[in-house]
Amino acid sequence: MSPRALRYLWPLPVTCIALVLAGAACLTGGQCQAVDGVLEVSGGVASRLLRQRSAAAMTLGHVVFGRTRECLEISRPHERVHVRQYERWGPLLLPLYWLAGGIARWQGRDFHLDNPFEQEAYNNNSQPPE
Ligand SMILES: [Zn+2]
Numbered sequence: 001m002s003p004r005a006l007r008y009l010w011p012l013p014v015t016c017i018a019l020v021l022a023g024a025a026c027l028t029g030g031q032c033q034a035v036d037g038v039l040e041v042s043g044g045v046a047s048r049l050l051r052q053r054s055a056a057a058m059t060l061g062h063v064v065f066g067r068t069r070e071c072l073e074i075s076r077p078h079e080r081v082h083v084r085q086y087e088r089w090g091p092l093l094l095p096l097y098w099l100a101g102g103i104a105r106w107q108g109r110d111f112h113l114d115n116p117f118e119q120e121a122y123n124n125n126s127q128p129p130e
Helices: 003-009 012-027 044-052 069-106 116-122
Strands: 031-035 038-042 057-060 063-066
Touching: 003 012, 012 031, 012 038, 012 044, 012 057, 012 063, 012 069, 038 044, 038 069, 044 063, 057 069, 063 069, 069 116
Parallel strands: 038 063
Antiparallel strands: 031 038, 057 063
């Protein structure tokens, strides 16, 4: 199996869940586009869910959700780091992310900004959320 295939296979369980959400987004007026091997989804129910979480974009496996297409473009460098993290950690990224954020919060720091997975993404010259 090629290294490229493994990069997609390892996070596939998370990507499959994301594809269901992407389908729901498309059925509710959202848009999907493939960009550099990643499915980017904006609008529809995805937009509403991100607004509830005060997030502009979110990555699940090889699917990136954005409130709008503009949000996807602005956050692309940051979210691509999360895609690489999924390729490295696969489905383990979700519990590790929450564990790291929980430890940060337990230490009196911010769940999101002090999470090492987010710090890696922000160190990729992207801006922290407003
Ligand atoms: Zn992030």
